[in-house]
Amino acid sequence: MLSENVFCRERIIMLGTLLFALIALNSDISFSSPCPECFVLLYPDRDSSSGFTDYRCGNLSYDGHTGTDFAVADEAKMRSGVTVRAAAPGRVLRIRDGVPDRKVSDLNQVKGQECGNGLVIDHGRGWESQYCHLRQNSVTVRPGQQVDRGTPVGLVGQSGAASFPHVHFEVRHQGKTIDPNGGIPLNNSCSTNKTALWQQPIAYIPTALIHSGFSPQVPTMAEVEAGKWHNYQIKATDPSLIFWTRSYGVKAGDRVTMTMVNPDREQVVDYKNTLTKDNRIFFIYTGSRKVVPGTWTVTFQLDRGNQKLIDISQTILVK
Numbered sequence: 573m574l575s576e577n578v579f580c581r582e583r584i585i586m587l588g589t590l591l592f593a594l595i596a597l598n599s600d601i602s603f604s605s606p607c608p609e610c611f612v613l614l615y616p617d618r619d620s621s622s623g624f625t626d627y628r629c630g631n632l633s634y635d636g637h638t639g640t641d642f643a644v645a646d647e648a649k650m651r652s653g654v655t656v657r658a659a660a661p662g663r664v665l666r667i668r669d670g671v672p673d674r675k676v677s678d679l680n681q682v683k684g685q686e687c688g689n690g691l692v693i694d695h696g697r698g699w700e701s702q703y704c705h706l707r708q709n710s711v712t713v714r715p716g717q718q719v720d721r722g723t724p725v726g727l728v729g730q731s732g733a734a735s736f737p738h739v740h741f742e743v744r745h746q747g748k749t750i751d752p753n754g755g756i757p758l759n760n761s762c763s764t765n766k767t768a769l770w771q772q773p774i775a776y777i778p779t780a781l782i783h784s785g786f787s788p789q790v791p792t793m794a795e796v797e798a799g800k801w802h803n804y805q806i807k808a809t810d811p812s813l814i815f816w817t818r819s820y821g822v823k824a825g826d827r828v829t830m831t832m833v834n835p836d837r838e839q840v841v842d843y844k845n846t847l848t849k850d851n852r853i854f855f856i857y858t859g860s861r862k863v864v865p866g867t868w869t870v871t872f873q874l875d876r877g878n879q880k881l882i883d884i885s886q887t888i889l890v891k
């Protein structure tokens with residue numbers, strides 16, 4: 573059995589003395605990214621109240637989250653096969669496979685199998701790492717098998733209690749969940765200055781574009797998540813030319829700008845808006861109902877204060 577603590581877990585009360593012990597222990601283990609091709613969408617929750625915070629005092633977490641979620645942009649990327657790797661040398665303790673990949677709306681559907689397909693690796697000296705939500709029938713290791721740092725163990729999936737394709741990576745020491753980004757057990761603290769357990773630093777990127785693309789009709793968020801409009805090429809016979817973007821970590825007060833210029837150099841979209849609420853995932857699209865052949869230019873910008881957090885410009889040739 574894998575530990576089914578992915579969605580909720582008992583709070584950990586930390587003693588000051590334990591903190592000293594763990595600072596000393598930090599040097600005896602280091603982890604590599606379990607998914608170098610992924611981006612980090614959610615961190616462990618370091619707030620023991622009903623609120624949540626990530627290790628940098630940001631909002632890339634949710635209440636009770638115990639792992640670091642390494643995500644891919646959409647199900648099309650997941651279907652292409654994204655490798656999950658052992659984060660440190662060790663011995664595989666247990667695995668699960670055969671759970672279908674699907675977006676779960678009701679957690680009762682996966683009761684007892686919240687982790688989905690996954691595995692636990694014993695790294696010795698009380699350290700363990702767990703990998704959840706792997707793709708159905710992708711786990712390539714067996715209990716008892718020795719793995720090295722970087723050994724492929726499966727593929728990124730969406731099994732168990734997962735609402736997007738990712739690998740939930742969780743670290744434990746002597747049975748207690750540790751935040752590898754902060755290096756100490758989950759507790760009531762966050763700080764911008766923490767010792768991480770990563771062998772190579774993993775950049776903290778609070779806001780970023782996940783992906784963008786085009787569609788011939790108004791896209792739904794579900795279609796975009798499923799990868800339906802991944803790399804769609806607009807044709808002159810299409811009923812509309814829609815440009816869509818999906819970003820994470822978007823906050824109230826952020827300013828969004830989208831523009832579209834047609835092949836005749838006419839600006840057909842000039843959209844500006846200041847957001848009134850935080851959006852963990854921010855999906856927006858704009859477009860033209862008149863599609864003509866030639867080169868179109870689209871832009872998407874997200875500004876916060878005087879920082880330009882996202883700034884993309886794309887041209888497409890419509891035939």
Ligand SMILES: [Zn+2]
Pocket residue numbers: 578614637638639640641739740741
């Ligand atoms: Zn997770």
